[in-house]
Amino acid sequence: xxxxxxxxxxxxxxxxxxxxxxxxxxxxxxxxxxxxxxxxxxxxxxxxxxxxxxxxxxxxxxxxxxxxxxxxxxxxxxxxxxxxxxxxxxxxxxxxxxxxxxxxxxxxxxxxxxxxxxxxxxxxxxxxxxxxxxxxxxxxxxxxxxxxxxx
Numbered sequence: 001x002x003x004x005x006x007x008x009x010x011x012x013x014x015x016x017x018x019x020x021x022x023x024x025x026x027x028x029x030x031x032x033x034x035x036x037x038x039x040x041x042x043x044x045x046x047x048x049x050x051x052x053x054x055x056x057x058x059x060x061x062x063x064x065x066x067x068x069x070x071x072x073x074x075x076x077x078x079x080x081x082x083x084x085x086x087x088x089x090x091x092x093x094x095x096x097x098x099x100x101x102x103x104x105x106x107x108x109x110x111x112x113x114x115x116x117x118x119x120x121x122x123x124x125x126x127x128x129x130x131x132x133x134x135x136x137x138x139x140x141x142x143x144x145x146x147x148x149x150x151x
Contacts, residue, residue: 011049012046019042085101088135097127097131116146118149122150
């Protein structure tokens with residue numbers, strides 16, 4: 001992305017220099033007005049280049065990731081399940097709980113979303129009181145889609 005920005009700014013500066021040179025060499029009068037008008041239009045187009053589709057593909061500018069590119073793929077579903085489960089375990093540890101979590105995603109939409117979570121621990125009631133609201137608010141896994149089990 002920085003390479004694109006550098007290229008964009010360089011093209012604007014280079015054209016500004018060319019525009020200044022063209023205006024310096026053009027005699028006063030109608031010809032100068034025409035050159036100034038044309039240069040102004042080109043400068044506006046250069047400034048708006050990212051907005052009218054001449055920007056590079058933004059996906060190519062994003063850093064490499066291990067998330068598969070096909071939204072409906074099984075690999076993406078598994079990745080979301082693993083990372084969401086790990087997030088729940090880390091959140092529980094931050095709250096002083098030792099749990100294991102399993103998240104199952106629903107594939108009805110284009111991107112799999114967590115459908116329900118199963119949390120296993122030594123004290124399910126303590127885990128429920130600590131995590132129930134957190135999971136509902138942060139992960140949109142409603143209280144009815146959370147199951148707490150004893151190990």
